[in-house]
Amino acid sequence: QVQLVESGGGLVQAGGSLRLSCAASGRAFSSYRMGWFRQAPGKEREFVAGISTILTNTYYADSVKGRFTISRDNAKNTLYLQMNSLKPEDTAVYYCAANPRGNYYDYDLYNYWGQGTQVTVSS
Numbered sequence: 001q002v003q004l005v006e007s008g009g010g011l012v013q014a015g016g017s018l019r020l021s022c023a024a025s026g027r028a029f030s031s032y033r034m035g036w037f038r039q040a041p042g043k044e045r046e047f048v049a050g051i052s053t054i055l056t057n058t059y060y061a062d063s064v065k066g067r068f069t070i071s072r073d074n075a076k077n078t079l080y081l082q083m084n085s086l087k088p089e090d091t092a093v094y095y096c097a098a099n100p101r102g103n104y105y106d107y108d109l110y111n112y113w114g115q116g117t118q119v120t121v122s123s
Helices: none
Strands: 002-007 012-013 018-026 034-039 044-051 058-060 068-073 079-084 092-100 108-112 117-122
Touching: 002 092, 002 108, 012 108, 018 092, 018 117, 034 068, 034 079, 044 079, 044 117, 058 068, 058 092
Parallel strands: 012 117
Antiparallel strands: 002 018, 018 079, 034 044, 034 092, 044 058, 068 079, 092 108, 092 117
16 A cells, blocks of 8 residues: 655746655555656546656656656655646646556556646646
8 A cells, every 4th residue: 555645736837847746655665656647627637657666767648748757766755747848738636646557548557646736837
C-alpha cells in the first residue's frame, strides 16, 4: 500500500511555470512505476507523464512533450512534475498515481491515486 499527496498547484499566467510534487508514504516508493494524469472539467482523465523505477525512463503525452519534465527522488519518496511554458489548455486537476498493471497510459491500470491539485493557467 502507498499513500500519495500532491502539492504545488496554483494560478499562473500563460507562459509561466509550476512544479508539482507528490509525496509518497507506505511501502517502498522506489519499487513503484509512477505517473501524472490530469482532468479538466467535462473531460476524461488523461495521461501526462510516466517514469520507471531504477532506470527512470520517462514517457510523455504529445501535448506536453518538451514543456513538462517528470522526475523522482527515491531518497525523499517524492515524484515531481516541472511544468514550463504553460498554456490555458493545461488547466486541470493534476493527479499522481502509482503502480500501473501494464502500460503507463491507461488510468484504470493504476492501483493508487492522490487527491489531486488544481492548476489554473490564465491567458
